[in-house]
Amino acid sequence: MSSIIENKKISALAQGVKLIGIGKHGSKKLPDELIVEITNELKSGNSPTILTGAFFGALMMKEIEPSYLLLEEFSGKGSLTNPSILWDNLFADAPARMKLTGVKLLNKETLTEEEAKTLGLFLFSDEKGEGFRGMAVSVLRIRYETDEEYKGLYDAIVEKTSDLKISFDNNPIIQLAEPFDGMEHSYLTTPIIANELQKSGFNVVVSCGRSSGPKITLNTWDVYKALNANFLITNKTTFEKALYGWALDQKDFFPELDKWVDKRRIIMKRPFLATLEKVLNPAKANILITSVFHIPYLEKMIGLGFMAGFNAVIVLKRGLEGSLAPSLSKATGILCGVKLKDGSIVTQNFDTNNERYASFKSTTDEVIEPLTLKSNIDYIHRYLSEGKTGDNDFDLRVKLAIALYSEGLNWIKNQQQ
Numbered sequence: 001m002s003s004i005i006e007n008k009k010i011s012a013l014a015q016g017v018k019l020i021g022i023g024k025h026g027s028k029k030l031p032d033e034l035i036v037e038i039t040n041e042l043k044s045g046n047s048p049t050i051l052t053g054a055f056f057g058a059l060m061m062k063e064i065e066p067s068y069l070l071l072e073e074f075s076g077k078g079s080l081t082n083p084s085i086l087w088d089n090l091f092a093d094a095p096a097r098m099k100l101t102g103v104k105l106l107n108k109e110t111l112t113e114e115e116a117k118t119l120g121l122f123l124f125s126d127e128k129g130e131g132f133r134g135m136a137v138s139v140l141r142i143r144y145e146t147d148e149e150y151k152g153l154y155d156a157i158v159e160k161t162s163d164l165k166i167s168f169d170n171n172p173i174i175q176l177a178e179p180f181d182g183m184e185h186s187y188l189t190t191p192i193i194a195n196e197l198q199k200s201g202f203n204v205v206v207s208c209g210r211s212s213g214p215k216i217t218l219n220t221w222d223v224y225k226a227l228n229a230n231f232l233i234t235n236k237t238t239f240e241k242a243l244y245g246w247a248l249d250q251k252d253f254f255p256e257l258d259k260w261v262d263k264r265r266i267i268m269k270r271p272f273l274a275t276l277e278k279v280l281n282p283a284k285a286n287i288l289i290t291s292v293f294h295i296p297y298l299e300k301m302i303g304l305g306f307m308a309g310f311n312a313v314i315v316l317k318r319g320l321e322g323s324l325a326p327s328l329s330k331a332t333g334i335l336c337g338v339k340l341k342d343g344s345i346v347t348q349n350f351d352t353n354n355e356r357y358a359s360f361k362s363t364t365d366e367v368i369e370p371l372t373l374k375s376n377i378d379y380i381h382r383y384l385s386e387g388k389t390g391d392n393d394f395d396l397r398v399k400l401a402i403a404l405y406s407e408g409l410n411w412i413k414n415q416q417q
Contacts, residue, residue: 017058017138017268017269022142030068039070042071043073049134052131054134054135054137054269056090056135057106057134057138057139058142059071060106060108061108061139061142064080083102087102091131091135094127094131095129098119098122098132101118102136106135110148110149111148113152116153116156117159118152118156120152120154120156120157123153124157124256130263133263134267150304154307154308160256161253161255166232166282166283166284168203168283171286172202173286174197174203175205175285175310176207177288177290178220178278178290178323180208180211180220180274182323183218183219183320184215184217186321186365187325187394188218188223188376189323189324189401190323190324190325191206192383192384193324193402194244195244195384197245200406204245204246205245205246207250207278207280208220210258218373223380224244224247227380229243229244229247230243230247231252234252248282248283254282257273275300275301278290279301279304279305279308279310281308286310287412288313289313291322291323293321293322295317295318301315302315302335302337311416312338313336314334314336314408315334315337318330319332324401325397327365328362328365328396328400329361330365331353333353334349335347336348336349336411338411338412350404357403362392383398
């Protein structure tokens, strides 16, 4: 009988992470055959340390099935029921000061803001402890991060980054931010959205960076590089408008995050970084336009945007593959939030089930097979030069995006008056 892993063409350990490294809903029990393969693979000593940590972090967030105890041949007897034993056997190369935090995570306890910042400073350091790094980001992802944890981790990122002084000739500034792992079956429309927003008098920056996966087909960074677009640079302070807005490359402004790209490709799952990297705001933008696919994160993204210094936030729900491109066939819309002069916050939903959006709707969303960078660039050039591409799905999607974001921006303007 061929093994599960031979069929999947990835290691047993990686397959284990894919099965159980999922949030509160949707993870699956590890098959007995896979447990045997993972145990043997771990005992061989050839598994990436950070992936081993991610696997055991995920495992400890789930109910420990009797069949899982075979893994203790590697992690040590009693380790799957006693986090202190697991720490001593797998993560003791990390600094001793991190043990209390590590055991708290393994016990499914949440961290204080101060503890989360200390953890973040460790994660972005060069100190030993790759297994603990994998475990920590895996635990945080699976049980969902608290607001206090996000704040501490955010503060750690900011502290590890030089003070950056960027300004534009005129305000306000909009920052566009979508998942850095991009698309596999849908065209990116971000440069067109940025161009249209600038016509309305805004300055636009677009945060992007190398894809850390799990999707690596193309992302905003790939598109802006291929367009030979303007990228913000750290030693310049004043910028004028650019055709596609100004791209903000994570590597230039947050090098400690860029170092995590390769680590994230190994652990395969989206850690807290996938959320926080979208709200980092070195250009001191006024308005954030971002997206979430999972509805419970709508309100959280509003809060994180305010935490990062934005005065207003627009979040697209269920964009294609989590991007800023809205679906034409599924229920979608935007949640807007604005901070008023007295410090209070008001929010407003705009949904595409409203009659005024009926002309943009379709029965299906086109699936692009294969999706290529060249074809995406060709569509962007064609739309910006002619106002259309001839592809009804693409053209409608751009127009719906612009209509939605324009409505949100008008609402924000009215609230701030």
